[in-house]
Amino acid sequence: MFKRNLWKFNQAMVFQRSSCWRKVRPICDHSTIERAPNSSHTITIEKDANYSSWMVDHPSALTSFDQMMKDAKGKKIAVFLDYDGTLSPIVDDPDRAFMSDEMRAAVKEVAKYFPTAIISGRSRDKVKEFVQLNDIYYAGSHGMDIMAPPRPVRSSDGNHLTVSLERKGNDVVFQPAQKFLPAIQKISKELKEAIKKIPGARVEDNIFCVSVHFRQAREEDHGTLKEKVKSILEHYPDLRFGCGKKVMEIRPSIEWNKGNALEYLLDTLGLGNCINVLPVYIGDDTTDEDAFKVIQKRGQGYPIVVTSSPKDTIASYSLYDPSEVLTFLSHLARWRKSSSSSRSISQVWPGVSS
Numbered sequence: 001m002f003k004r005n006l007w008k009f010n011q012a013m014v015f016q017r018s019s020c021w022r023k024v025r026p027i028c029d030h031s032t033i034e035r036a037p038n039s040s041h042t043i044t045i046e047k048d049a050n051y052s053s054w055m056v057d058h059p060s061a062l063t064s065f066d067q068m069m070k071d072a073k074g075k076k077i078a079v080f081l082d083y084d085g086t087l088s089p090i091v092d093d094p095d096r097a098f099m100s101d102e103m104r105a106a107v108k109e110v111a112k113y114f115p116t117a118i119i120s121g122r123s124r125d126k127v128k129e130f131v132q133l134n135d136i137y138y139a140g141s142h143g144m145d146i147m148a149p150p151r152p153v154r155s156s157d158g159n160h161l162t163v164s165l166e167r168k169g170n171d172v173v174f175q176p177a178q179k180f181l182p183a184i185q186k187i188s189k190e191l192k193e194a195i196k197k198i199p200g201a202r203v204e205d206n207i208f209c210v211s212v213h214f215r216q217a218r219e220e221d222h223g224t225l226k227e228k229v230k231s232i233l234e235h236y237p238d239l240r241f242g243c244g245k246k247v248m249e250i251r252p253s254i255e256w257n258k259g260n261a262l263e264y265l266l267d268t269l270g271l272g273n274c275i276n277v278l279p280v281y282i283g284d285d286t287t288d289e290d291a292f293k294v295i296q297k298r299g300q301g302y303p304i305v306v307t308s309s310p311k312d313t314i315a316s317y318s319l320y321d322p323s324e325v326l327t328f329l330s331h332l333a334r335w336r337k338s339s340s341s342s343r344s345i346s347q348v349w350p351g352v353s354s
């Protein structure tokens, strides 16, 4: 009841601010929201009653922004971002999932003030190619391929992981799934061969994991495709199956996921044991839930799900789509910039290069 009232209150506040960037207009059981997340676009979004009631438990990170930042006062924020569906919209062709220049500028601005990392299911090189920014950390293959600063590492689960530490300039590459590389390469080849007669299906090699896409395959072929993938996978007891958005993902059966990557990055940044650290994690897919879980367990931070329909999630906040992610990131950078203690990242985070 209290939450519902809080939601109504938030909406009322939003309505009051409608002249500057947003209008909320209830129409029967739909609400039409017109917003201008940036100066050049006005987007009309239909949010149905289900979505609105789902938002009671997952309030918008935009309407909650002021409160979130109030709570963040005196604390250290670190920003973690998923790529597909978060920084770039979901598109049919995975090779064309480009992020906008505006989004790039917003991420760059955020990274000036907060340690910032992208944790993606893509290969690390691919996601870096899309993002094209130097002053951030990259974790590819769902966190199994991390490029981070050289700092002492505490493995979060203490399990036996085959680790490869390779120096790249000042940074270190951390690859806990090295020993699975031959199996991944082999299954990738087999999958490519097995699916080549299914129109629209495609295999994407993400180095420590493989994606089998079916977004462009005919619906009647989805079952056959899944069967083929599963039957090949039976010969690989060290690999496991997962699902994303119109994609099947094959990955090593190790306890290492985006949540571990988040912990690893916090550790290497020297923030793992700080009680006043607030990790912000923004992501849209099932694998992002592992990172949300880590933040929930820490008891501090902001797990934010990106979704335009109600979904099961343990995230505390929500953003509707990448354009809202852009608005949130811009607000975040502006908030830090305008705060009286605004300093560059190397001043705020001694030892973290800017």
Ligand SMILES: O=P(O)(O)OC[C@H]1O[C@H](O[C@H]2O[C@H](CO)[C@@H](O)[C@H](O)[C@H]2O)[C@H](O)[C@@H](O)[C@@H]1O
Pocket: 082, 083, 084, 085, 089, 090, 091, 092, 093, 094, 097, 119, 120, 121, 122, 204, 206, 211, 213, 215, 244, 245, 246, 247, 249, 285, 287
């Ligand atoms: O962790 P992420 O960065 O979100 O990566 C997860 C998967 O994202 C990509 O696939 C998704 O986006 C594609 C482009 O918009 C879309 O065509 C596809 O249907 C989505 O599933 C990526 O291509 C996959 O390899 C990642 O596993």
